[in-house]
Amino acid sequence: EGLAYLRLDYAAFYKHVHFSPAARAFVDVLVSQPMSDEDLGGEEYYKYWPHLHMAEWAAQLEKFLRAHAGNPYAPDALKRYHSIVDLMFFKSVPSRGPNGVIDRWNWQKNEILGPLAQTYQGTLTGRLIGDFIAAVDANGQKAPQGLKQRFAALIDAELAPKKGADAATAVLCTDLFEQLPDREITAAANLPQMPICVSFIPKYP
Helix, strand or coil: CCCCCCCCCHHHHHHCCCCCHHHHHHHHHHCCCCCCHHHHCCCCCCCCCCHHHHHHHHHHHHHHHHHCCCCCCHHHHHHHHHHHHHHHHCCCCCCECCCCCECCHHHHHHHHHHHHHHHCCCCHHHHHHHHHHHHHHHCCCCCCCCHHHHHHHHHHHHHCCCCHHHHHHHHHHHHHHHHCCHHHHHHHHHCCCCHHHHHHCCCCC
16 A cells, blocks of 8 residues: 655745744745755755756845845855756756767757746846856867856855955956966966955865
8 A cells, every 4th residue: 555755845834934034035045946955966966957947946046145145044045056056067967978068969058058048137047057058169069177167256256245345356356267268267376466366266176
C-alpha cells in the first residue's frame, strides 16, 4: 500500500509565523523558491532547474536587494543571487560537449535565454542573460574564461550593500574590469593606477 510522506507547505506555514518587518520582507521572497541551499543548488550543489524558474528567482532577489539595501538579510539574499547565477550559466546546464561548446546553442539562445533577456530587460538579471549570450556568441559558442568572475564583480557592484566612497569605488572598479580582457581580470592587482580594486575582485573560482 506504500507509505505516506508529509510535506510542509512553506508558503502557508510562514504566513502564520510572526517575523520582524525585515525578516518578513526576505521570507516573502524565499517562500516562492527552494528553501535550503541544498535544494536550490548553485556553488555548493548541483540541481537542475528550468532557466525560466531561475531567472524569476534571480529577479525576485534583485528586486529585494534594491528595495532593502539596509536589510540584515541582504547578505544572505546576495549570496543566493550569486548561487542562482552560477547555476544558470556555469554548471552543466546548458550542457557542454567535451570541447566546452554548449550543446544546441542556437536553440538555447533563441528559445530560452533570448526571451528571458527580453522579459527581464532593464534589470541586472536581464543584463547578465544578454551578456552571457553575447559572450558565448563571440567565443565560438563557449563561455569565455573569466566570465564568471566578471559577472560576480558586476553583481557585487550593483547589489552588495555599500556606503559612500566604497560604493563609488566598486562601480569604478567594475567599469575597469569590464574593459579588461578576461584573462587579465585576476591580474588587476598589478595595475598601478587602480590598486584599490584588488579588494573588489570577487573570491570566486
